[in-house]
Amino acid sequence: AKAVRTTIDPAIEQTAITALGGRDGGVIAMKPSTGEILALAGSAYSVLQPPGSTFKIVTVTGALQAGIVKLTDAFPIQTAATLSGVQLSNANGEECGGTLVQSFAESCNSVFAPLGAKLGPEKLFAQAVAYGFNRDPGIPGAAISTIPQPAQLGDDLQVGSSAIGQGEVQATPLQMGWVASAVANRGRLPRLTLDYATGQQKTPTTLVSSRKVALEVQRMMVAVVENGTGTAAQIPGVKVAGKTGTAELRDSQSCDDPGADQDTCGPNPANTDAWFTSYAPVSKPKVAVAVMLIG
Numbered sequence: 001a002k003a004v005r006t007t008i009d010p011a012i013e014q015t016a017i018t019a020l021g022g023r024d025g026g027v028i029a030m031k032p033s034t035g036e037i038l039a040l041a042g043s044a045y046s047v048l049q050p051p052g053s054t055f056k057i058v059t060v061t062g063a064l065q066a067g068i069v070k071l072t073d074a075f076p077i078q079t080a081a082t083l084s085g086v087q088l089s090n091a092n093g094e095e096c097g098g099t100l101v102q103s104f105a106e107s108c109n110s111v112f113a114p115l116g117a118k119l120g121p122e123k124l125f126a127q128a129v130a131y132g133f134n135r136d137p138g139i140p141g142a143a144i145s146t147i148p149q150p151a152q153l154g155d156d157l158q159v160g161s162s163a164i165g166q167g168e169v170q171a172t173p174l175q176m177g178w179v180a181s182a183v184a185n186r187g188r189l190p191r192l193t194l195d196y197a198t199g200q201q202k203t204p205t206t207l208v209s210s211r212k213v214a215l216e217v218q219r220m221m222v223a224v225v226e227n228g229t230g231t232a233a234q235i236p237g238v239k240v241a242g243k244t245g246t247a248e249l250r251d252s253q254s255c256d257d258p259g260a261d262q263d264t265c266g267p268n269p270a271n272t273d274a275w276f277t278s279y280a281p282v283s284k285p286k287v288a289v290a291v292m293l294i295g
Contacts, residue, residue: 005196007036016041025273025293026173032181032285035190036199037139040174045142048170049292052245053107054275055128055165057179057217059116060104062127064213068118071100071216081110084157088113088164091246104220105228107244109164114156116163121153124163130189130208131179133171137192145175165247176277177290183221183241184285187214222282233278242278 016027016039026044030037063069077097080089088109090096096108103111116124128147129135136144148168153159161167174192182189188205191198208214221241224230229244272295279288 006194007031007038007196007199008040008194009038012039013041015039019291023293024295025291027289027291028173028177029287029289030177030181030192031199032184032190032279032288034199035178035181035192035203036196037174037192037194038287043172043292043294044290045137045139045172045174047292047294048143048145048172049273049294050167050169050247051145051165051171051176052247052273052275053109053112053165054176054179054243054245054277054290055163055169055171056104056107056112056245057183057221057243057277058128058131058133059112059119059124059163060100060220061131061183061209061213061217062123063115063119064216065127065209066119066123069100069115071219073100074098075100075103075108075111078110081114081160083113083117083160084155086157088157088160101220101223104243105223105226107224107229113160113164117156117160119159119163121150121159124159125150125153127208128169130206131182132175132189133169137174137178139174139192139194142174143172145171165245173275173277173290173292176275176292177288180221180241180243180277180279180288180290181285182208183214183217184279184288185214186211218282221278225278230276230278233276235280238280239282240278240280241282242276245275245277247273247275 026042028044029039075097080087096106187209225240230242277290279285
């Protein structure tokens with residue numbers, strides 16, 4: 001057979017493997033402008049998990065595109081929001097709110113679950129598909145990240161849960177790195193490739209959002225790293241855009257439930273996955289990275 005030259009960079013690949021350290025999860029690195037995959041470690045493209053709050057990138061893009069929210073809009077500071085008669089709490093019951101930028105930086109479920117419900121199932125679904133959900137990413141063996149069809153998303157509670165990356169939404173690190181790449185590309189989704197020759201060609205991109213909206217999402221992702229939930233990703237001298245996420249893998253029993261086992265009820269770190277998707281430098285993005293850790 002003819003020799004094949006891949007886009008994988010051995011040094012970056014080894015760095016990703018070392019950083020993962022044998023833990024259950026996955027790491028991907030790619031060039032946002034070309035879709036060239038530079039590194040795949042662990043379950044980077046083959047295992048689906050709820051993407052948690054990294055999916056808020058999708059939700060806020062749809063809401064900004066639809067004109068139902070602005071960066072300066074103010075939201076109440078609270079610990080939870082009520083949808084379809086059920087409370088959806090912020091992580092660890094924290095109070096948060098303020099402007100849309102502040103709410104995104106602090107990853108407020110109490111803001112983004114109702115925002116997703118206001119956007120509605122059809123527009124939320126369409127925005128997710130534009131970002132690559134429910135589509136073959138074009139990498140052999142890669143799992144297809146999914147969001148239920150609009151008719152299956154159900155009531156406001158189910159739509160709101162999907163809008164914060166819970167419910168039936170499933171994604172791979174490959175998918176969430178792809179999402180970050182589209183924001184880095186000012187609203188255009190690149191075609192993914194492992195073939196070096198393809199990566200050197202000017203390949204077609206898919207429109208995800210307007211340039212204006214992509215820059216607004218970027219501003220929020222920068223706030224995450226500068227003063228929000230992702231400050232650990234700061235790099236001296238480099239401006240980084242990112243989004244953190246945590247999701248429950250199965251329902252947890254509330255400690256207030258009748259007959260709850262007080263030794264096992266409540267939040268359980270083994271029952272969660274942790275996410276981070278990002279790109280840098282913001283002025284001229286060279287690399288996008290997505291990380292998922294399970295349990």
